[in-house]
Amino acid sequence: MILILLGPPGAGKGTQAKKITEKYKFPQISTGDILRAAVKEGTEMGLKAKGYMDAGKLVTDEVVIEIIKDRIKEDDCSNGFILDGFPRTMAQASSLGDMLKENGMELGHVLDISVDESFLVERLTGRRTCKNCGFGYHIRFSPSSTDGVCDKCGGGLFQRDDDNEETVKNRFEVYKDQSDELKSFYSGLGKYQLIDGTTDPESVFKAVSAVIDG
Numbered sequence: 001m002i003l004i005l006l007g008p009p010g011a012g013k014g015t016q017a018k019k020i021t022e023k024y025k026f027p028q029i030s031t032g033d034i035l036r037a038a039v040k041e042g043t044e045m046g047l048k049a050k051g052y053m054d055a056g057k058l059v060t061d062e063v064v065i066e067i068i069k070d071r072i073k074e075d076d077c078s079n080g081f082i083l084d085g086f087p088r089t090m091a092q093a094s095s096l097g098d099m100l101k102e103n104g105m106e107l108g109h110v111l112d113i114s115v116d117e118s119f120l121v122e123r124l125t126g127r128r129t130c131k132n133c134g135f136g137y138h139i140r141f142s143p144s145s146t147d148g149v150c151d152k153c154g155g156g157l158f159q160r161d162d163d164n165e166e167t168v169k170n171r172f173e174v175y176k177d178q179s180d181e182l183k184s185f186y187s188g189l190g191k192y193q194l195i196d197g198t199t200d201p202e203s204v205f206k207a208v209s210a211v212i213d214g
């Protein structure tokens with residue numbers, strides 16, 4: 001099944017994607033994670049993307065569309081996948097439609113994890129992520145048992161460069177500008193599902209699973 005996760009920065013897209021992967025085995029494709037890896041490796045794509053990401057702006061459509069085009073052709077995507085953070089513009093949504101058609105794939109659901117902005121700054125500034133395995137923590141809502149160390153693999157935890165209040169504000173603005181059109185587009189296709197993202201991660205996942213299980 002092909003799933004799209006929509007939702008503002010900090011809504012829990014990554015958190016829910018990891019739970020979906022664990023239960024249903026669909027791989028998580030996060031354009032944010034792929035871009036951050038490229039920045040870290042210092043590739044040409046990473047160098048292009050870094051300025052946009054640090055400013056909380058969107059990386060160009062061409063770059064992210066190319067990422068997805070290549071990624072969904074890989075073998076692990078043949079039974080479905082989770083798009084976490086893509087599409088974010090109508091141009092991306094329309095390219096995705098073309099790609100799915102070309103590959104004979106059909107979109108399952110678009111899950112919009114909805115959380116009021118007032119919750120999100122704390123979620124983002126308190127987020128910590130494992131350098132090694134990518135597992136996500138929150139200093140208040142889901143802390144690791146030892147400060148700064150991953151429970152799963154012992155790796156060190158880091159804070160994302162774009163999780164400061166200034167950049168977070170810009171990311172919210174960008175999301176607000178782009179999201180309405182995407183929501184109406186997928187509603188029109190009959191694929192859109194609103195999920196309450198304000199409860200704890202397990203309860204959110206119950207709602208997500210209910211949609212996937214139909």
Ligand code: AP5
Pocket residue numbers: 007008009010011012013014015016031032033035052053054056057058059060061064084085086087088092123124126127128136137138139141142171197198199200201202204
């Ligand atoms: P991206 O990495 O996609 O960031 P984002 O959309 O801003 O979303 P986040 O990853 O910050 O939040 P999330 O919803 O995954 O939340 P999480 O589960 O971690 O994009 C980053 C940048 O890359 C963009 O700004 C742009 O520059 C570029 N980019 C990426 N995709 C692009 C595209 N398609 N086009 C153009 N540019 C693109 O949760 C957050 C925290 O809250 C965690 O600490 C977690 O533990 C905690 N938490 C989660 N759920 C709950 C809950 N239910 N209750 C309490 N705490 C919770």
Ligand code: MG
Pocket residue numbers: 013014015030032084
């Ligand atoms: Mg994320």
Ligand code: ZN
Pocket residue numbers: 130131132133134135150151152153154155
């Ligand atoms: Zn880890």
